[in-house]
Structures are given as structure tokens and as C-alpha cells.
Amino acid sequence: MERRTLFAGWMLPAVLVAPQLAITVLFFLLPAWRAFGESVRATDAFGLNSSFVGLANFAELFQSSTYQAALVRTFVFCIAVTCLAMGFGLLLASFANRAIRGARVYRILLIWPYAIAPAIASVIFVFLLQPQIGLLTNLFGRLGLDFNYATHADQAFLLVIVIAAWKQVSYNFIFYLAGLQSVPRSVIEAATLDGARGFYRFRTMIFPLLAPTTFFLIIVNIVYAAFDTFALIFALTAGGPGTATETLVVKVYRDGILNLDIGGSAAQSIILMVIIIGLTTIQFRYTGKRAG
Amino acid sequence: MATLELQSLQKTFGATTVLHGIDLALADGEMLVIVGASGCGKSTLLRLVAGLESPSAGRILLDGADITDRDPSRRDIAMVFQNYALYPHMSVFDNMGYGLKLKGLDRATIKSKIEIAAETLGLTPLLARKPRELSGGQRQRVAMGRAIVREPKLFLFDEPLSNLDAKLRVQVRADIRKLQKRLNITSLYVTHDQVEAMTLADRLIVMHQGRAAQIATPIEVFDKPATMYVASFIGEPAMNFCAATITQNGRAAKLDAGPELTFTAGPRTAPDGTKITLGIRAQHATIASGPNSIPLAVEFAEPLGSETLLHGTLPNTTPFTLRVTSPAPTDHTIPIEIPPHHIHVFDPTTGTRMDPA
Ligand SMILES: Nc1ncnc2c1ncn2[C@@H]1O[C@H](COP(=O)(O)OP(=O)(O)OP(=O)(O)O)[C@@H](O)[C@H]1O
Ligand SMILES: [Mg+2]
Numbered sequence: 001m002e003r004r005t006l007f008a009g010w011m012l013p014a015v016l017v018a019p020q021l022a023i024t025v026l027f028f029l030l031p032a033w034r035a036f037g038e039s040v041r042a043t044d045a046f047g048l049n050s051s052f053v054g055l056a057n058f059a060e061l062f063q064s065s066t067y068q069a070a071l072v073r074t075f076v077f078c079i080a081v082t083c084l085a086m087g088f089g090l091l092l093a094s095f096a097n098r099a100i101r102g103a104r105v106y107r108i109l110l111i112w113p114y115a116i117a118p119a120i121a122s123v124i125f126v127f128l129l130q131p132q133i134g135l136l137t138n139l140f141g142r143l144g145l146d147f148n149y150a151t152h153a154d155q156a157f158l159l160v161i162v163i164a165a166w167k168q169v170s171y172n173f174i175f176y177l178a179g180l181q182s183v184p185r186s187v188i189e190a191a192t193l194d195g196a197r198g199f200y201r202f203r204t205m206i207f208p209l210l211a212p213t214t215f216f217l218i219i220v221n222i223v224y225a226a227f228d229t230f231a232l233i234f235a236l237t238a239g240g241p242g243t244a245t246e247t248l249v250v251k252v253y254r255d256g257i258l259n260l261d262i263g264g265s266a267a268q269s270i271i272l273m274v275i276i277i278g279l280t281t282i283q284f285r286y287t288g289k290r291a292g
Numbered sequence: 293m294a295t296l297e298l299q300s301l302q303k304t305f306g307a308t309t310v311l312h313g314i315d316l317a318l319a320d321g322e323m324l325v326i327v328g329a330s331g332c333g334k335s336t337l338l339r340l341v342a343g344l345e346s347p348s349a350g351r352i353l354l355d356g357a358d359i360t361d362r363d364p365s366r367r368d369i370a371m372v373f374q375n376y377a378l379y380p381h382m383s384v385f386d387n388m389g390y391g392l393k394l395k396g397l398d399r400a401t402i403k404s405k406i407e408i409a410a411e412t413l414g415l416t417p418l419l420a421r422k423p424r425e426l427s428g429g430q431r432q433r434v435a436m437g438r439a440i441v442r443e444p445k446l447f448l449f450d451e452p453l454s455n456l457d458a459k460l461r462v463q464v465r466a467d468i469r470k471l472q473k474r475l476n477i478t479s480l481y482v483t484h485d486q487v488e489a490m491t492l493a494d495r496l497i498v499m500h501q502g503r504a505a506q507i508a509t510p511i512e513v514f515d516k517p518a519t520m521y522v523a524s525f526i527g528e529p530a531m532n533f534c535a536a537t538i539t540q541n542g543r544a545a546k547l548d549a550g551p552e553l554t555f556t557a558g559p560r561t562a563p564d565g566t567k568i569t570l571g572i573r574a575q576h577a578t579i580a581s582g583p584n585s586i587p588l589a590v591e592f593a594e595p596l597g598s599e600t601l602l603h604g605t606l607p608n609t610t611p612f613t614l615r616v617t618s619p620a621p622t623d624h625t626i627p628i629e630i631p632p633h634h635i636h637v638f639d640p641t642t643g644t645r646m647d648p649a
């Protein structure tokens with residue numbers, strides 16, 4: 001149902017819309033415009049002068065092996081986080097959909113991680129996994145496992161994947177639970193009487209009916225993994241050790257703010273922006289079609 | 293293709309008992325229709341047989357084998373749901389083939405079975421469509437097709453016609469009956485439409501508050517209702533009830549509203565002075581003035597075309613409905629007679645039928 005409110009004149013609407021517009025202009029349009037401006041310029045070594053260089057920054061990026069490595073790393077990271085977070089979200093939602101006793105408590109507990117700020121989430125895991133004093137590190141040590149994400153590149157990468165996925169499971173859980181609850185019970189019962197059971201019934205009946213939810217979540221999870229995990233990664237490893245956990249967003253920050261390559265960093269932001277616009281468009285198209 | 297037997301089947305949800313022990317036996321190929329008011333436990337009974345709910349007590353035997361604890365997927369029972377429950381993401385062909393595939397049949401067999409079933413139901417041109425591209429009647433036929441193609445031991449129908457318009461319902465009703473007879477599949481059919489119940493059933497089970505009020509052929513249920521509930525539930529309009537007292541050593545009854553009627557079927561065993569309730573159907577009372585006639589004060593008339601229903605009250609304010617086929621009299625008070633051979637005698641305290649000894 002569409003709700004329309006009629007205002008007399010334009011003053012009130014303008015005042016009501018102004019804060020949102022101001023935020024969009026101040027924190028999105030202006031920076032984006034600046035980034036675009038910087039992406040086609042190069043600054044000299046002392047940061048005093050800059051000159052127009054056209055698409056040179058972009059050309060340089062695509063030839064840079066570190067950028068290519070970050071691209072591949074981000075890709076792997078996104079796939080891993082999406083699969084893990086969605087897989088567990090669906091698994092837990094299936095249990096929650098079946099559970100009768102304690103279902104509410106179970107749901108609330110599962111939704112909690114989503115309410116924790118990304119940096120705090122990282123801090124929690126630091127407490128658990130800090131190389132010298134972490135609780136779990138200690139335990140791993142006793143089991144003969146040399147766990148130190150500050151020095152072992154693959155452990156660090158695995159860790160950021162797990163934490164990023166852990167934080168997103170709640171979101172997927174909520175959507176999958178809602179999706180499962182909207183699957184008509186009689187359809188499942190009909191399939192059961194037809195002789196379907198267990199995983200076969202899930203695969204042939206429930207999972208296909210969840211396809212719209214799955215599609216929506218894939219996009220959301222990729223966007224999350226690619227763009228929203230900056231705070232989490234930065235607080236935990238800051239992209240290290242070396243470049244082991246340097247995803248594209250982390251690289252933008254490191255190159256621009258730490259290494260002062262403003263032009264290259266801006267060019268990277270523009271590329272990220274194009275990707276995110278692309279993904280969002282796909283999602284809007286799709287959800288728009290469903291609503292229509 | 294099978295016999296079904298229910299032995300004192302009970303179902304309790306928390307504190308409420310929905311079914312108080314149902315005993316039932318279906319012969320091979322029999323169509324048994326379950327009727328009853330909303331909430332009396334019809335669907336629950338069906339779901340117990342299907343295995344979608346588990347009974348609190350009692351046993352279910354299919355072909356003599358105890359299936360009470362068998363998983364619903366292993367019972368070889370097909371069910372047609374009220375909302376059809378078609379698989380929304382599958383074509384009509386795949387909807388019908390799903391169960392066959394699970395039975396482990398090979399592709400060619402599945403295809404030929406589906407084609408035969410589709411031909412029977414006129415679904416052949418629709419096989420490639422998805423359920424959302426079908427009309428209500430077509431969906432209903434797909435649901436039927438999905439059930440028959442599997443050749444199950446037992447058919448369960450839960451109000452399969454309630455989402456169709458009146459005309460289509462009559463047609464599909466006849467189709468279901470023909471199909472069921474031809475395939476000779478033992479069936480349990482739930483409905484709250486008594487016309488559907490009367491026309492489809494080999495036997496009826498009239499349910500009332502979780503109990504079987506009567507299990508008998510439709511004619512028997514109509515002619516000899518076992519309880520006042522059955523008497524008022526089956527038959528349109530509902531049967532009239534008049535208070536009366538036994539007289540003449542059980543050979544007659546004196547209506548509170550006036551005349552004394554002699555039982556034609558034989559004397560009842562109750563002593564004189566026993567309070568009873570006499571039931572008489574609207575079409576069995578006649579307009580006639582004689583020594584035994586009662587004045588009916590007509591309140592309003594319902595013309596139904598070929599007949600008219602006259603609603604009114606007897607002298608002691610008992611409501612009474614009369615069905616007349618001739619042009620309805622316009623008088624405010626008309627004399628009616630109750631033919632003694634059409635009366636039903638009930639015990640007003642238990643509501644059960646009192647037959648001659
Ligand atoms: N899962 C359940 N939990 C608790 N009570 C239930 C449950 N299922 C059914 N009931 C109750 O059992 C009674 C019988 O329900 P049932 O669905 O069998 O009725 P019905 O005869 O099929 O009615 P209708 O004609 O309206 O479909 C109802 O009072 C209902 O509230
Ligand atoms: Mg029902």
C-alpha cells in the first residue's frame with residue numbers, strides 16, 4: 001500500500017528533506033567528486049604540487065601486481081565469507097524453524113552478533129586469540145597448535161574470514177528464518193506424502209522456494225564482505241601481516257592515508273564505487289521486478 | 293486397493309481433546325465421507341491417517357498392517373489439500389512426477405504414467421505450465437492428478453472443492469466420484485457440504501465434537517439419524533424438533549403443541565409421562581385441517597423457485613419450518629398436520645434416537 005501525505009507549500013517538505021540531503025551531499029557526493037578529481041591527478045613526492053595525468057592512475061593500478069593480488073584476495077575473501085555466513089545462517093534458521101521449545105531465546109541469541117559494532121567484534125576476538133595472552137591461543141598451544149595470526153599470513157586471512165562471516169550470520173539467519181516461515185506448510189506436507197524426506201526434501205522443495213531470499217542475500221553478503229569489513233579487519237590486523245589481509249578497502253586506506261598516494265588511492269575508490277553501483281543495480285532490478 | 297481400520301483413535305493438543313476415540317473400518321475401494329461442523333476434528337482425523345500428526349492413543353491399520361508409527365513418507369497415502377499445495381517452482385509435469393521419481397521408477401515409465409493421468413484429467417495441454425499460470429479449477433485437477441498418478445493405497449481429500457465456484461464444484465464432484473469408482477481406490481473425504489457428502493459417499497461419518505455421531509450410508513443417515521445432532525445437521529432445512537410426552541403405554545406421544553400421535557413403527561419402551569423430542573422434516577409435514585392439525589403462525593416465507601419454505605411458530609412458541617411445493621398460502625396462520633410415519637423419536641437428555649423395541 002502506498003502512503004501519500006500532502007503538504008501545503010514547499011517549505012515544510014524542504015526542511016524535512018534537508019538533513020538527509022545535507023548528509024548525502026556532505027558525506028557522499030562531495031567526497032566522491034573529490035575522489036574523482038584526485039583520481040585523474042598525480043601529486044609530487046613532497047605533496048606540494050599536483051598535475052593532471054588523465055587515466056594514468058587507473059592504468060598503473062591494473063598493471064600493479066600488488067593491486068592484482070589485492071583484487072584476487074578480496075574475491076576469495078568475499079566468496080568465503082558469503083558461503084560461510086549464508087551456509088551457517090541457513091543451517092541455524094532451519095534449526096530455529098523446527099525448534100519449538102526455547103525458540104525465542106535461541107533466536108535472540110543468534111541475532112546478537114549483528115548488534116555488535118565491527119571494531120568491538122574484533123576486540124572480542126583479540127581477547128580470545130591474542131598471540132601471547134589470548135584464551136583460545138592458550139588452548140591451541142596446549143593442543144600443540146602454533147597459533148599466531150600476527151605472524152602467520154594464512155591464519156590471519158582465515159581469521160578475518162571467520163570473524164567477518166560470524167558477524168554476518170545473524171543477518172542471514174533472520175532473512176532465512178523469515179523465508180522458511182513463508183514456505184507453505186502444506187507444500188512440505190504434500191512432498192512428505194509423496195515420499196520425500198530429510199535432505200532430499202530440503203534440496204528439492206525448500207531450497208528452491210528460498211531462491212529469492214538466497215539471491216538477495218548473495219548480493220548483500222558480497223557487498224558486506226567487500227566494503228563493510230574495513231573496521232573489522234583494520235582493528236584486528238590492519239591488513240597485515242604484510243598484505244595477507246589487505247582487501248581492496250583496506251588497500252585504499254593504506255595507500256592513500258598511510259602511503260600518501262592520493263591519486264592511486266582515489267582511483268581505487270572510484271573502481272570500488274563502480275563495483276558497488278553495479279551490484280546495487282542488479283539487486284534493485286531484481287527486487288523491483290519481484291515487487292512489480 | 294486397500295482396507296483401512298482405525299481403532300479408538302484419539303488426539304489431544306495440550307489440554308484439549310480433539311478426537312475422543314474414533315473406530316472405523318473401510319472396505320477395499322470404499323469412499324467414506326467425513327462431515328461435521330467446523331472445528332469438530334475432521335482435518336485432524338485425516339492428518340492422523342496421513343501421519344502428519346501422531347495420535348495420542350489408538351491404532352491405524354492399513355491393509356492389516358499397523359502403520360500408527362510409520363513415517364508419513366512411507367505410508368503410500370496420497371492427499372488432496374484444500375489449497376492444493378502444488379509445488380510452486382515445478383511444472384505440472386514435475387508436480388505429478390515428483391512422487392514417481394521418489395518411488396524409483398525410470399524416466400520412461402514416469403512419462404507414460406503422467407501422460408495417461410493427464411489425459412484422464414484433461415491436463416495434457418497444461419503439462420509444461422507452472423501452478424501460478426493455472427486457474428483454480430485447473431490447479432484442483434493437477435492436485436488430483438498428482439494423487440492418482442502414484443496409485444496409492446489410500447486417497448485422502450480435505451475439502452478439495454471448497455475453493456471452486458458452485459457450478460464447477462458440481463462437475464468436479466461427479467468427476468471425482470467417477471474416477472474413484474473406476475480406479476477403485478479406498479478414500480476418506482472431508483467436507484462440510486452435506487450435498488457433497490450425500491452424493492459422494494458410500495458411507496458417511498457424521499462427526500460431532502470429536503466423536504463419530506453416526507457411521508452409516510447416506511440414506512440411512514437421512515432416514516434414521518442416530519442423534520438429534522445428526523438429524524439437524526443432515527437435511528436442508530434442518531429438522532424440526534417438538535417437545536412431547538409418551539402416552540398409551542408407549543404407543544403414542546402427546547405433543548406439547550397439541551395433538552396426540554400414534555407411533556406407526558411400534559411402541560417405545562419408555563413409561564408413560566417420559567419427556568421425548570419428536571423430529572419431523574420440513575418436507576414431511578403437510579397443510580391440512582383435520583382433528584390432528586396444529587395452527588402454524590407463519591412469520592416469513594423463503595421462495596426457492598420450485599418450492600417455498602415457511603418459517604413460523606407452533607402455539608407453544610416452538611419454531612417450525614414447513615416446505616411446500618404448491619403455491620404457498622399467503623395466510624398468516626395455516627393448519628398443518630404431522631404424519632405419524634414420518635416422525636423421529638429422540639431422548640431429549642441424551643439426544644439419541646429411540647427406536648421401537
Ligand atoms: N495444532 C493444533 N494445536 C491445537 N489445537 C489444534 C491444532 N490443530 C487443530 N486444533 C484444534 O482441533 C480442533 C479440530 O480442528 P480440525 O482442523 O480438525 O477441524 P475441522 O473439523 O477440520 O474444521 P474445519 O471444517 O473448519 O476445517 C479445533 O478446535 C482446532 O482448534
Ligand atoms: Mg479442516
